[in-house]
Amino acid sequence: MPQTPLGEDVTPARAAAALTGARQHSYWTDWDYRGLPEPSLRAPLRPGAGRADLVIVGGGFTGLWAAIQAKEADPARSVVLLESGRVGEAASGRNGGFVSPSLTHGLAQGLACWPEEIDTLERLGAENYAGWKASLTTYGIDCGFHEPGELTIALTEHQVERVREGYESARAHGHEVELLDATQVRARVDSPRYLLAHRDPHIGLVDPGLLVRGLADAAERLGVVVHEHSPVTAFETVGAGLRVTCGDASIDAEGVILGTGAFRGPLKRLAIYTLPVYDHVLMTEPLTAEQLAAIGWAGREGLTDAGNQFHYYRRTLDDRVLFGGYDANYHFPGRISPTLEQSASHDLLARHLISIFPALAEVRFTHRWAGVIDTTSRFTPIFGTAFGGRLAYAVGYTGLGVGSTRFGAAVALDLLAGVPTERTELAMVRELPMPFPPEPIRYAVVRATRSALAAEDRTGRRGLWLKVLDRMGIGFDT
């Protein structure tokens, strides 16, 4: 018997009741709520002129990994990191905390874009993941990292084939994946909607708030100077270096790394390659013993489904459920504003969660938030240099950057050094993706693509518009 479409078996009133009183803040960085001390404010850059060997712009994972790896390579190098707000309060402190070894937004995307290079990309991804984990130990970062693996689940008949294909492809590339039928999936996590899943044991989960905080502390212990509330407004070539301007203050640096994610900054050229897309997340209160008994999930696997518009969800170490994804909202003409963070997408997520787990009909959410994803047309970051090689950038992780930002930062450091490495020679690094068209065409294209992806999710048929984009090597998802 066909199932009721997801969410339609949950009334809007039930979702609204579940969301009543939810705090409009990322759970991960809601320190007060979590009973953790608020990180003390790092002083803004003082007016006047300064100098440093390396200036890093952006205090998310990319900027922090760049700072740490720069110091690891040369402890004597003076490194200053400038963050326009608070460290880790953008995407890096708002995400799902899934840590994937993939550098290519998953194997399928890597195979589609760089079939000749995929083995190298997979090896470099595995090395990066190992290095990422080793750094947690080196710097004593206690961020709840665990490795329960991930289940990619078919929720509908037409997702079944996708799950199977993903499994076959992963196996063909030597991944230790496992195919679970409905009974086997439901023995792990019980939803009447689960039809099939493939399990990848090498996906980790982390508390991104504690991770970003731990990385910032580690960088400071290595001697990096961090300034918050210090937005960089301009760059100017001065002799062999670059002047970084930040209001009334400036720093002359030998080199600059830019890791500004989805935000429009002084390097205008990035805007044609990245779109800021809002992704929404909910966190429940800790589940009761009865609720846990009903859904199982003893293995705490990370879960995702195989739709174009997919959900990602996890059982946290304190037994809450984080549930995010599905809608990906682009606001004309690439607007980013705190006023866009709360939306009807949260109501839809609430309905979807209860629809997947009817046993959670009475659940309540404690937090609702959104973050901006820096999306490129090929789902992987762009890398490059500007100002005659004095500045290198790494932006555009398209929603899969918790692990790969460490690699992206290493690429940017290599590019800045100007010495070819295995990383800088990758086609993934050298080639730029298809740029997005200018507004208002961009907005129309994003709307059309979203509708086409939703239609495919409903019907299982890939329409003409998506087939054209496929041929052009372009896609849009979270």
Ligand SMILES: Cc1cc2nc3c(=O)[nH]c(=O)nc-3n(C[C@H](O)[C@H](O)[C@H](O)COP(=O)(O)OP(=O)(O)OC[C@H]3O[C@@H](n4cnc5c(N)ncnc54)[C@H](O)[C@@H]3O)c2cc1C
């Ligand atoms: C809701 C959500 C869920 C996600 N889930 C996952 C997941 O489960 N797994 C995964 O791998 N990835 C996930 N991601 C993606 C991941 O969070 C990002 O890829 C990663 O955090 C990017 O880090 P970043 O440092 O490049 O960017 P950001 O964290 O956005 O940091 C960029 C920083 O630059 C600063 N900045 C911008 N402009 C300036 C300026 N002019 N001067 C100074 N500072 C500036 C910003 O304030 C910001 O702090 C998710 C993202 C979101 C939004």
